[in-house]
Amino acid sequence: MRLSANNRLNPLTLRHGTTYTPSRTSPPVRLFDDREDRSRERDPEPRSPWPLATRLQLLRNTLRPTPHVPLAMEGMNLFAKLEYVNPVGSIKDRAAYWILKRAAERGEICDETTVIESSSGNFAAALATFTHLVGLRFIPVIDPNISGTYESFLRRICPTVVKVEERDDTGGFLKTRLQMVKQLCATIPNAYWTNQYENRDAMEAHYELTGAEICAGFDALDYAFIGVGTAGTISGVSRRLKERYPNIRIIAVDTEGSVIFGGAPGKRHIPGVGSSIVPPLVSLARIDDVVLIPERETAEACRELLTTHGLFVGGSSGTAYAALKRYAPKMSGSRRPTVLFLCPDRGTPYLDTVFDDTWVTRLE
Numbered sequence: 001m002r003l004s005a006n007n008r009l010n011p012l013t014l015r016h017g018t019t020y021t022p023s024r025t026s027p028p029v030r031l032f033d034d035r036e037d038r039s040r041e042r043d044p045e046p047r048s049p050w051p052l053a054t055r056l057q058l059l060r061n062t063l064r065p066t067p068h069v070p071l072a073m074e075g076m077n078l079f080a081k082l083e084y085v086n087p088v089g090s091i092k093d094r095a096a097y098w099i100l101k102r103a104a105e106r107g108e109i110c111d112e113t114t115v116i117e118s119s120s121g122n123f124a125a126a127l128a129t130f131t132h133l134v135g136l137r138f139i140p141v142i143d144p145n146i147s148g149t150y151e152s153f154l155r156r157i158c159p160t161v162v163k164v165e166e167r168d169d170t171g172g173f174l175k176t177r178l179q180m181v182k183q184l185c186a187t188i189p190n191a192y193w194t195n196q197y198e199n200r201d202a203m204e205a206h207y208e209l210t211g212a213e214i215c216a217g218f219d220a221l222d223y224a225f226i227g228v229g230t231a232g233t234i235s236g237v238s239r240r241l242k243e244r245y246p247n248i249r250i251i252a253v254d255t256e257g258s259v260i261f262g263g264a265p266g267k268r269h270i271p272g273v274g275s276s277i278v279p280p281l282v283s284l285a286r287i288d289d290v291v292l293i294p295e296r297e298t299a300e301a302c303r304e305l306l307t308t309h310g311l312f313v314g315g316s317s318g319t320a321y322a323a324l325k326r327y328a329p330k331m332s333g334s335r336r337p338t339v340l341f342l343c344p345d346r347g348t349p350y351l352d353t354v355f356d357d358t359w360v361t362r363l364e
């Protein structure tokens, strides 16, 4: 996005956030670490004269329709929707934009707001960028499993990054991160938790944006394979697609070790798809079937997408691709079905994991 030299005329004027310092009475929240760039603690620049909701609405121009591309596949007309073409690099840009916009329209956030969210990747990157563009402060709560790429990105753009170090009772970090979010919200004035796991605006984002785009791009659609993490994507997209294509089958894609669809909890290493909690939004999705994919198969599928189809995509794209290949024999009907799967992000943050041979051989 180009910002004009004359900030006063531009509704998206950047306003660098000041950093939060805990008061003497607040709990011992470690808000800064040694790598933090203190040079960004400067006086705020003049605020844009445009209301926050208007500044957020203008970000809509950065969310262009993402392409869907045909892939050669026996027995079906297969299309991949390339969500990594979104401005910050993932499908999460849509939810981040919409959640902030709707919160501003309802008056739930204002120029003094500090946005807080627990995220290990794409959602935090999107929030970091959009809040920065409209002059809001944002504190991402991350954990040691975050990819180095995302952590560097967040530390580059956010004055404050909180990293939890303690594992929760499931062996993961999600509960510790959520506890930290609640602690920050209780101590920081005008804090706003975007709460991606429960926020219905995430579903609305995918109904209005992702789902509407798919409907505009296809006259007919028989199957859609959609990875599930917070279930924002599948709840919004499935509802939109069922309205437009009444006979479509929505196949939810999850990973082994995730509890979303009642499976036993187990160790998972690839972010995006899967969860150690059942996300409330999943009950709003219109799902016909579920496919569970082991992580090793996800890695193989990511490599196949790269070497056979020329798509360098992240873990959850591979999971969806593996799922549709497994499901292919079950696709009944006399004609070739038209099948869509989503590619939520790029392969770059997965070079040290999914695309690393040594890492993959260590997977159970």
Ligand SMILES: Cc1ncc(COP(=O)(O)O)c(C=O)c1O
Pocket (backbone or CB within 6 Å): 090, 092, 121, 122, 123, 227, 228, 229, 230, 231, 232, 233, 234, 271, 272, 273, 314, 316, 317, 344, 345
């Ligand atoms: C790469 C990637 N794929 C898929 C998903 C799942 O999307 P949702 O959270 O909307 O279920 C996410 C969510 O974080 C993601 O980051």
